[in-house]
Amino acid sequence: MSDLYPNQPISIKKIFYSFLVFFLFLFSPLKAKDIRSLNVDGRSLKAVKGEILVKYAGDGHPSPGFLSALSEKGAKSSGKIPGIDVYKYKVPDENLEKVLAELNSRPDIAYARPNTIFYAQVLPPIYNNLTELRTNQWGLYKIQAHDAWNTETGDSKAIIAVVDSGVDLYHPDLKDNIWLNPKETEDGWDSDDNGYIDDVRGWDFVDNDNDPSPNDFLNETHGTHVAGISSAAGVVGVVGVARGSRIMPLKVLAYRDRGDGYMTEIGSSDDIAEAIVYAADNGAHIINLSLGGPEKCEIIESAVEYAYKKDLVIVASSGNEDENTVSWPAAHREVISVGATNQYDRRAFFSNYGSSLDLMAPGVGILSTVPGGLYAEYFGTSMAAPFVSGLAALVVSYCENKGHFWDAEMIKNLLIRHADGLVGDGFPHRDFETGYGRINAQTIMTFLDSNAFRVDFSKPLSYPNPFNPNLQSIMLLLPSSSTSELKGYKIFSLTGRLVREESDLSGTFTRWDGRNNDDSLCASGLYFYQLITHDGGTETGKITLVR
Structure with a gap:
């Protein structure tokens, strides 16, 4: 051990x-940042005074004309969140609700929101004589x-x-x-x-x-x-x-x-x-x-x-x-x-x-x-x-x-x-009060280190298999010996009917969500998959879908 x-x-x-x-x-007050309460769409929120966050529709960038109109409302740019193209503006706090309402009514705005507040999820500490x-x-x-x-x-x-x-x-x-x-x-x-x-x-x-x-x-x-x-x-x-x-x-x-x-x-x-x-x-x-x-x-x-x-x-x-x-x-x-x-x-x-x-x-x-x-x-x-x-x-x-x-x-x-079910048997049963249960590190690591998990990487991998599409999608992975990337995949029923097909893919793996080409749910049963690579190669395997 x-x-x-x-x-x-x-x-x-x-x-x-x-x-x-x-x-x-308990006795050390610090300088406070200005926080206010406001009503947005009938909801009472706490947010930073005089700050709004804006996501633009279309190409995600504001037009010069719009920026000029925003400036007339007293708004000043204060930066952008990289990666997600959300723009930050400071506005006169007394105009904040009005500016938000006007922006959210515009078709060129995906959303405009106050800079809302989040909290540490902790209760006051209690100490023992340790x-x-x-x-x-x-x-x-x-x-x-x-x-x-x-x-x-x-x-x-x-x-x-x-x-x-x-x-x-x-x-x-x-x-x-x-x-x-x-x-x-x-x-x-x-x-x-x-x-x-x-x-x-x-x-x-x-x-x-x-x-x-x-x-x-x-x-x-x-x-x-x-x-x-x-x-x-x-x-x-x-x-x-x-x-x-x-x-x-x-x-x-x-x-x-x-x-x-x-x-x-x-x-x-x-x-x-x-x-x-x-x-x-x-x-x-x-x-x-x-x-x-x-x-x-x-x-x-x-x-x-x-x-x-x-x-x-x-x-x-x-x-x-x-x-x-x-x-x-x-x-x-x-x-x-x-x-x-x-x-x-x-x-x-x-x-x-x-x-x-x-x-x-x-x-x-x-x-x-x-x-x-x-x-x-x-x-x-x-x-x-x-x-x-x-x-x-x-x-x-x-x-x-x-x-x-x-x-x-x-x-x-x-x-x-691999959680320990606290009410009932755990997975695949989800309890309203305890989810799928309390985590168990030992069972996960034992599973990972056993043959039950470690399928041969020289063969295509499907995980988890069997799978329940109400709970997760199934991963389909090319074998390690593959010299080409994934181009697409096909899913066939036991009778040979094509139920799902995807193309124009890349990388070494994809996922299937258990749905037909028309987005309807597939029935429980045995299915076959075919992975197609860009060099024309194929890999096949079986999938068991359960509900």
């Missing part, structure tokens, strides 16, 4: 200092991480973007796992030409600089805690699920007044969207979003879809309001939504639930890193999400080290299929 805790225990002295720091947390840190990481035992580590402990090839309130870059259990941008040199120039000067260790989107650590070690603690759950190295106090993986710190939350006098860690939709795009463009494999808001946000939706198309695994917390609705962006179909469980494998009293909930993970009394080289216990779905991100990093590490193919949908399928 891999050593669950590689080094010596933490001292009581550090525990004492952690209590002191978080006691001071004498040793390592024996208190109950979540790792619950998901059987120590057994999974016999197969994989995480590798630097797996990079988790922690989109949060910053990460303590010098924490003894995190500093060796901080991502370093291999294309950037800290010399005052944008060496890798990605639009961010000296982004050697990530980026601060709040202050627009290259230091993604917390500005305030007393109050901006959330991101450091999240990073430790997924990736702490275990040098001093705690160990993460994937202790060899890398952390890409992207700061989007800051300790501010949320608009009602309550200070907490909040962030704006433009910063969050830009950080997601940054992660997708700069080598991340997994994005952890331990944050959320009550309403759908098209700007973040565009960023999530941009990242998903680049095969990033996106994980988000379900919310802490004990409501039967999953918060945004966890509710997005391409995001893995995660609720929180307690030590008894029951849904935590605060954890949001609903039809779009995918998985559960430990989220009650979770011990992890906080700024200043310290440690604390937190409660929240924010803590559950990085357990899933860490497990995804174990899978990515294993596949990268073995030279196995993987993509985001395959990893989501693995996480779901």
Whole structure:
């Protein structure tokens, strides 16, 4: 068995200092950013005063005439979110609702939205009289991480973007796992030409600089805690699920007044969207979003879809309001939504639930890193999400080290299929309160390392097979011996009827969603597929479709 805790225990002295720091947390107000409430389409939202975000229709660019009209309304350009072509404008706050209404009535505008606010998904911390840190990481035992580590402990090839309130870059259990941008040199120039000067260790989107650590070690603690759950190295106090993986710190939350006098860690939709795009463009494999808001946000939706198309695994917390609705962006179909469980494998009293909930993970009394080289216990779905991100990093590490193919949908399928069902039998049965169940690291890694998963790469691969199109699509992958890329595919019924055909493809794999050419659903049964390459070659196989 891999050593669950590689080094010596933490001292009581550090525990004492952690209590002191978080006691001071209650009495340290910081400068607030102007947040306001507004009504949009009958919904009450909180947003940044005087800021709007605009997506243009057509070619995605504004016409000179439109810009002139916008200027007459007092609007000034304040930048653009790269990758998704969303433009940012500052407008007189008293005109904000009127400007939004006028823009959304225009045919040349895809959407115009306020710069809405999102929140860290964490409850106030509760502390015990701890004498040793390592024996208190109950979540790792619950998901059987120590057994999974016999197969994989995480590798630097797996990079988790922690989109949060910053990460303590010098924490003894995190500093060796901080991502370093291999294309950037800290010399005052944008060496890798990605639009961010000296982004050697990530980026601060709040202050627009290259230091993604917390500005305030007393109050901006959330991101450091999240990073430790997924990736702490275990040098001093705690160990993460994937202790060899890398952390890409992207700061989007800051300790501010949320608009009602309550200070907490909040962030704006433009910063969050830009950080997601940054992660997708700069080598991340997994994005952890331990944050959320009550309403759908098209700007973040565009960023999530941009990242998903680049095969990033996106994980988000379900919310802490004990409501039967999953918060945004966890509710997005391409995001893995995660609720929180307690030590008894029951849904935590605060954890949001609903039809779009995918998985559960430990989220009650979770011990992890906080700024200043310290440690604390937190409660929240924010803590559950990085357990899933860490497990995804174990899978990515294993596949990268073995030279196995993987993509985001395959990893989501693995996480779901190998979860421990908490109500009923788990997959393929989805429970309203607990999704497909609580993640199990040991069962996934055992499956990956067994012949049950590792089909011969010299043959074409179909995964998952059998498959249920109500739950996922099936991946069709060319064999490793193929010297040409995929041109198209055909799906035939058992009687030989052509049910689906696609052409003009590229790459080494495609997916079938279980539908006919007319987009109607195919019936359960046995099907045959034919992969066609650009050099005229073909590969064939069988598919079992179940509903």
